[in-house]
Amino acid sequence: DIQMTQSPSSLSASVGDRVTITCRASQSISSYLNWYQQKPGKAPELLIFAASSLQSAVPSRFSGSGSGTHFTLTISSLQPEDFATYYCQQTNSPVTFGQGTKVEIK
Amino acid sequence: QVTLKESGPVLVKPTETLTLTCTVSGFSLTNARTGVSWVRQPPGKALEWLAHIFSNDEKSYSTSLKSRLTISKDTSKSQVVLNMTNMDPVDTGTYYCVRIQLWGAYKWFDPWGQGTLVTVSS
Numbered sequence: 001d002i003q004m005t006q007s008p009s010s011l012s013a014s015v016g017d018r019v020t021i022t023c024r025a026s027q028s029i030s031s032y033l034n035w036y037q038q039k040p041g042k043a044p045e046l047l048i049f050a051a052s053s054l055q056s057a058v059p060s061r062f063s064g065s066g067s068g069t070h071f072t073l074t075i076s077s078l079q080p081e082d083f084a085t086y087y088c089q090q091t092n093s094p095v096t097f098g099q100g101t102k103v104e105i106k
Numbered sequence: 107q108v109t110l111k112e113s114g115p116v117l118v119k120p121t122e123t124l125t126l127t128c129t130v131s132g133f134s135l136t137n138a139r140t141g142v143s144w145v146r147q148p149p150g151k152a153l154e155w156l157a158h159i160f161s162n163d164e165k166s167y168s169t170s171l172k173s174r175l176t177i178s179k180d181t182s183k184s185q186v187v188l189n190m191t192n193m194d195p196v197d198t199g200t201y202y203c204v205r206i207q208l209w210g211a212y213k214w215f216d217p218w219g220q221g222t223l224v225t226v227s228s
Contacts, residue, residue, distance in 0.1 A: 001169050034214045036153075043202055043221050044153065049214035087153055091213045093166050095143070095155040 002026050002090050006098035012106040019075040021101045023088035028068045032091045035073045039084045108132035110203045110219035117225050118193050128186040128203030135181045136161050141206035142186040148199040195226045
């Protein structure tokens, strides 16, 4: 199975900060990489698919980049509603998720 | 509007078989560009993919849980069923069903059901 490693596991940031989360795959996955946001007690929601495509209705401050084994999720200006846990997911079979990155208020 | 709703027991005993049902609306299980997946999340831990099924009945399972899982669908009822045998307390968690969208070789999970919390305890 392909292992997905996110870094950092958690981070503290302030409103307005630029935040970058990294996801590394144990082998090349081309652009078969998605990002999800999960708030406490809620189901995950899709943010980015195919590494860099923004899901409909997701604010443009979210962006994704990368291919092969190295991917990033960037929040250009952190907003109060963005404090959550973020997961990357690769979709070569079998599907695997990263361990998550918790974004907390500084 | 696309929705998915999980149903099943809240509490199961160790060694029992868990049966979860996902009832979908707003899309058809015969749609060639969609599928349904199950994902679980132990309390305070990360998401774990379990299985998925597509319109052509293609199925795929988690490597570590493959021997315990069976996924099936009833197109007429718009339901996808997951069976997990030999339940253990470590299987406690929230179980989500989610629509898979396909675009060429790309796939993504959206939207997700609200999830159902399953506790394994005697």
